[in-house]
Amino acid sequence: MVPVFMFKVFPSLFILETQSAHECLKPQRVHFQSRNFHNILHWQPGRACTSNSSIYFVQYKTYGQRQWKNKEDCWGILEFFCDLTNETSDIQEPYYGRVRTTSAGIHSGWTMTQRFTPWWETKIDPPVMNITQVNGSLLVILHAPNLPYRDKKGKSVSVENYYELVYRVFIINNSLEKEQKVYEGAGRVVEIGALAPHSVYCVVAEMYQPMLDRRSQRSEERCVELP
Secondary structure (H helix, E strand, O other): OHHHHHHHHHHHHHHHHHHHHHHHHOOEEEEEEEEOOEEEEEEEOOOOOOOOOOEEEEEEEEOOOOOOEEEEEEEEEOOOEEEOOHHHOOOOOOEEEEEEEEEOOEEOOOEEOOOEOHHHHOEOOOOEEEEEEEOOEEEEEEEOOEEEEEOOOOOEEEHHHOOOOEEEEEEEEOOOOEEEEEEEEOOOEEEEOOOOOOOEEEEEEEEEEOOOOEEOOOOOOEEEEOO
16 A cells, blocks of 8 residues: 555645746746837846756737747847847837746746836936037037937937927036026027136036926036136
């Protein structure tokens, strides 16, 4: 009777151990991070089962589709991220991504993201500034960030193609340690006048998206000493 008893127990233990391995291999915190419409899928290894031998497989689909598509460049990779920018280029469409793990011949289940809509969720960088001194004034030229897309002529596409943008420009007089907003509007060329000579002024800028009620981070300070 003992051999029969042993034969019945071992398969159930093996099933439990396999199920446990499936669960602990399953990727965690699968989510999109998006900056200027560079849409990157990120994840973390399964709990308590991290291994250098673990490899990851990525799939994606548009909301409403039944069929998942393999991301060929992220099929059997060691990294914890996958660039899905090209696969999510219709920025107003909602998408899903999912990831599974394989380690030592054991496959985890899939872990899926929440619904991701690039137009709504991407974070836009602050504008780039070019500053020139002109007759005691500062001429500030603002450039919105370029996106990973190109138009029919092959030129880079600006974020202005997708959003209404309001530019805000601030100036700081270092001697007074006082900040003042000198411009708010849609124009990208701003002249700042009435400045004291022999003074150092620093300029920062940000962008505001009225439709989303969202603003970018501020640009780095650019400082100029007037003669």
